[in-house]
Amino acid sequence: MSANSFDARSTLQVGDESYEIFRLDKVEGSARLPYSLKVLLENLLRTEDGANITADHIRALSGWDPGARPSQEIQFTPARVIMQDFTGVPCAVDLATMREAVKELGGDPARINPLAPAELVIDHSVIADVFGAPDAFKRNVELEYDRNRERYQFLRWGQTAFDEFKVVPPGTGIVHQVNIEHLARVVMVRDGRAYPDTLVGTDSHTTMVNGLGVLGWGVGGIEAEAAMLGQPVSMLIPRVVGFKLTGELPTGTTATDLVLTITEMLREHGVVGKFVEFYGEGVSAVPLANRATIGNMSPEFGSTAAIFPIDGETITYLKLTGRTEQQLALVEAYAKEQGLWLDPAAEPAFSEHLELDLSTVVPSIAGPKRPQDRIALSEAKRQFRADLPNYVAAGVTGGEDRRAGVPQQEQPHGVTSPVDEASAESFPASDPPAYGNGENGGGAPQHSAASTADGRPSNPARVTAPDGTEYELDHGAVAIAAITSCTNTSNPYVMVGAALLAKKAVERGLTRRPWVKTTLAPGSKVVMDYYDRAGLTPYLDKLGFNLVGYGCTTCIGNSGPLPEEVSRAVNDNDLAVTAVLSGNRNFEGRINPDVKMNYLASPPLVVAYAIAGSMDIDITSEPLATDSEGEPVYLRDIWPSEQEVEEVVASTIGQEMFNTSYADVFAGDAQWQALPVPTGDTFEWDPESTYVRKPPYFEGMGTEPEPVQDISGARVLAKLGDSVTTDHISPAGAIKADTPAGKYLTEHGVQRRDFNSYGSRRGNHEVMIRGTFANIRLRNQIAPGTEGGYTRDFTVEGGPVSFIYDASQNYQAAGIPLVVLAGKEYGSGSSRDWAAKGTALLGVRAVIAESYERIHRSNLIGMGVLPLQFPEGQTAQSLGLTGEEAFSISGITALNEGGVPRTVKVTTDTGVEFDAVVRIDTPGEADYYRNGGIMQYVLRSLLRK
Known part of the structure; x- marks a missing residue:
């Protein structure tokens, strides 16, 4: 229940139905906010708990300074989560593993379910092997099932085992189109309460739903799992760029021409990490389909979101796509009551402004x-x-795909693999990398x-x-x-x-x-x-x-x-x-x-x-x-001609078409239904599977967390420079035969042509650990002269060069904790979950960097890894650190007293000593770290209920 400090709880009557809502007009300053920040403000009002979300956070948002640099962190609780199969499989694997852990601790495994609705659309696995033939679709789907049977069996089990977890089977559609045509609510209703439909998705193009007035964006798998489990996502109150539209598109131009023009303008202006919001009289002239096309391209121009407010065009589209009359009435009534309905003449407060006359767009x-x-x-x-x-x-x-840092992969039938596509693999935090500049x-x-x-x-x-x-x-x-x-x-x-x-x-x-x-x-x-x-x-x-x-x-x-x-x-x-x-x-x-x-x-x-x-x-x-x-x-x-197109659209597309297509969308075809699927509340892991395996996150976990311990005698696994991205840390792209991951697959009887990609094997932690820090462009300063996943192994006399994975296994066998040293902007770029998961499973207890990308810092805490920062103005180089030292970190135990120490003492066996800043920034993050990670925290919380 909300603390309701602003007395915002109220009632909205729509027809015969009554809904509880949290009124925005109860908060001074809310009326001047852009649409997107009004949605965030309602989110805080409804989820205010007095600890992670306080009245001060609400006042900070309502008093937002459009010109200020983002600095205020808030906790956003999305209404639902959407996933595609590449990035959704590891989320489902973690939920299945949590059930095993609950069972081992004497609890009821059936209690582990997503607490927010979670929907997964299988759309990333079909490959266009066969083309130009009447049976191309049938044959490609058969190949898709042949390649991905293990993954699909697992997802089919998840579909039946978890409440609030739904799977749209293969051969149905693309996640974002299915989202706007069927899954999006625009206004959610749960337990008699109405509130804006918001979401996070494990694909960067989640922003397509922004065209419907739904605020959401792509995140990494750990954030998605947190949201599924009812936990908020940390974010800074962003700058909001107002993009005014005037005029109408000229004859002979298309939505594609419009979106390419907008992409060019916004990329040139610079909108990385910002919200973009469209306003003005020209918005009414933009059909919903065109709005969705623009929202979809948000990662390409770099913004976190690119949103259109709700208006009559939204209602028309919702009606066309088969939403109920009550839902249509609720969306309109709620939006108008809360000031979320488009006023074409309004000029909300924006941080920056751009304008486009639609009539100037050319093919x-x-x-x-x-x-x-x-x-x-x-x-x-x-x-x-x-x-x-x-x-x-x-x-x-x-x-060679320089983004993944590995050669294009080999697949059956000579196919190339997709570059991993999660927002987990997107570009909201940095410019798109230049694939192959100079070399490719x-x-x-x-x-x-x-x-x-x-x-x-x-x-x-x-x-x-x-x-x-x-x-x-x-x-x-x-x-x-x-x-x-x-x-x-x-x-x-x-x-x-x-x-x-x-x-x-x-x-x-x-x-x-x-x-x-x-x-x-x-x-x-x-x-x-x-x-x-x-x-x-x-x-x-x-x-x-x-x-x-x-x-x-x-x-x-x-x-x-x-x-x-x-x-x-x-x-x-x-x-x-x-x-x-x-x-x-x-x-x-x-x-x-x-x-x-x-x-x-x-x-x-x-x-x-x-x-x-x-x-x-x-x-x-x-x-x-x-x-x-x-x-x-x-x-x-x-x-x-425009008239010819409009006549076909008007005469052929109707509500019944969407009703028919989505009538039983989660059931799947005969091939999906015929998959042999384990039954029961817990998954029957196949010990021979190389795609889906039970990860070790909960091994040895008790019902109460062990006290936080200081770190002693740690060795450096990697010493890295500036701007090390999650692309450098997290496995993606091809699996080379002579790497630890390739050797693992070979040892398990997988032929090289069937290695597939890291993306397709994200449900197997054994493959993913072996690929962590293995990007061929990574330069580990401990092992000068090498490039790729190498370090020096100081469990062996002389510290010979070794694969990072092999060294980590030796360190863990010897009971030696590990640390990573890094420069500025550590973990920048996309926010892949495996950048944090792999780090933790390699035995890394702490990372000491000059600065962090915000989401990766949070992800490290979510996996029980302590993010520390060098003192202002200090670096590994200025402190004379080579990476060959043994490190001890004291003062971490202060977390056991309920607070978070501002700094901890770092010392080395060579006499270097400094106070590192503790980058646990919120009470919720402190709870996660004390429990060894976010999944452990949630699991223990559920056991206490």
Whole structure:
């Protein structure tokens, strides 16, 4: 129950129903706040407990200074959690392990359930192996089940074993599109109380739901687990950027053009770590589908969230997608009562302002390697030619994903793995990394390039297809044309536009070029329903855009292999070929290892480029191809009018379509239901599984926590420099055969081609520990001259160089605790849960850094690792620390008295001594640390009830 210091508890009557609410107008200053901060203010009012969330926190938020630098920390309690399968599996593994621990402590395992609704959508595992065939969807799903059966059996068990945990099975849709079409409530109702729908998600593009007026963003797995277990997420009150919209989009432009323009503007302005909020009269002219498209791209322009207030357009969309009449009435009544309904004329207090006249937006694409690098479509050919030399020059090499710091992985059927996609793998705290700058073009090693008469690099290769067709392949060839990802496939205007363009192209006798891999991967089944109803599916099929799956596919790197003859020509002739996709990310090395240059485009332009077959064409003025009569066909000839698109949307998309698609969304198909699933409250762990294993977090745990102990005789596992990110710490990408993780899999009978990725094996702590600190770009100063997961093992005389994992095992066997020394911004970038989990399981008791990224610092505490900070102005270097010392840390035991010491004493066996600042910043964090971690704290709390 809320402490209700502001007497905000009240009642809202909607029809025959009465709801308890917490009134914002009871707090002075609330009316001037931006929409997003009003949502946070209600959250604090409702969850005020007098300890972690106090009246002072509420006053700090209501008295928010728009111009101030964020410094006030608050505790945000999201209403629900959403996950995808890559990042959701370890969360479910931890819940299953907690049940085992409760059982061992004499409690009822059935009491371990998410305390906030948790929904997981399986959308990251389908790969576009098969394309351009009527049975592509069926065959790809069969391959998906074959590869992921162990993981799916586990999730199927979780679906039946846990309350408040629901799983949307494979072949249904993409998490964010399913969220806005069905899962989002906009206003939640639980136990008779109504409040704003808020969430955190284990995928960076959770922000798509911001288009519905729902505040949420991507987080790491530990934050998601905390939220599931009813614990708040620590955050700073952010700066809020007001983005004013005026005017209307001109004819011939799409939502994709709009979002690429906004991405360019916001990335240039700088919105990392901030909220972006759209306001102004132009908001009413932005359809809900376009709002969702903009919200989805929040990680690409760097903001934490990118939100639209609730208005009549929100209600219209909720009605279309099948929400109940009572829910519609509640959303409208609640939003108006709480001042959360859009006032187009209002000018809330904002930290910064931008403005865009929608009428100035022009057709655009973005590339060849970053979403913010927008190119006007009319300039695309010129810009491609300007960029091409960067990808064919001598000495440019590829095949490596520099974000993960490991080579592109090997998978069955020659597929590339996705770059891990959690917000856990997102960029809210830092700029998107430049994939392969200088060293990585995303393909094979390069040699000197030939040139055409006009100086353009050229190296044409003759290719013979399996059917005997011969063609010429050169730099710029479009090797992949993919309608993919939640970003655009949720938007019926651009999807219908693509299908109508395909229809007009087929009617003119046009086809895709034979070297183009064409795929269609919608975000929900509703898309194929309205395609079928409009009679447009056959035209897409005719151009090779057959349905390949309902999943992220190409946008996360699950593009599947290129046809063998195309791949061979690309690699043998060092060709810089391209991909055009309707996705949100186009970083080098991400889409396909054979493809160097990647362009984001609207679905209609994806179809157009599949017909043109090359980026070396100005599709605004040059013909795409010749028709069956030998006449040139231009893009303008087959571009559907706005009226044509709107007529199809109006006549084919209705509420019953969504009702049908989502009527039994959690049930799954026959293949899902036929999976053999263990029964019972606890999971029957398979000792032979290399995907899902019981982690050791609760081994030896008692019902009461042991007193906090000082640290004595610790050795340094790693001494690191500045800006060490969670990408450096947490395992991602490929698993190399000669690493501890690769050796583990080999020892367990896994063939190298079946290693899969760290992402797919996140439910197996044995694999993940072995990959922690193993990024090939990590430089551990204890082991100079090495790069990668190496340290020195001082349990052996002379301290020889060793794998970090192997050394940690020796230290733990000898009972020697470990510490990590680091520089500034330790743990910056994404907030992967395994960056903290792996650190703890390697035996690290404390990290001493110059400064921390906020979320990783919190995650360390959540895993029982103590974050300490060097004294102001001091560093490991200035203190003369080499990493070869033995460390002792005293004063930690003061935590046993209920408080948190400001500093602790650090001494070494070489005589260095200093007072380290204790970075346990909230009472809740102190409780987590005293219990050995957040999961232990929650488990013991539940046992006491």
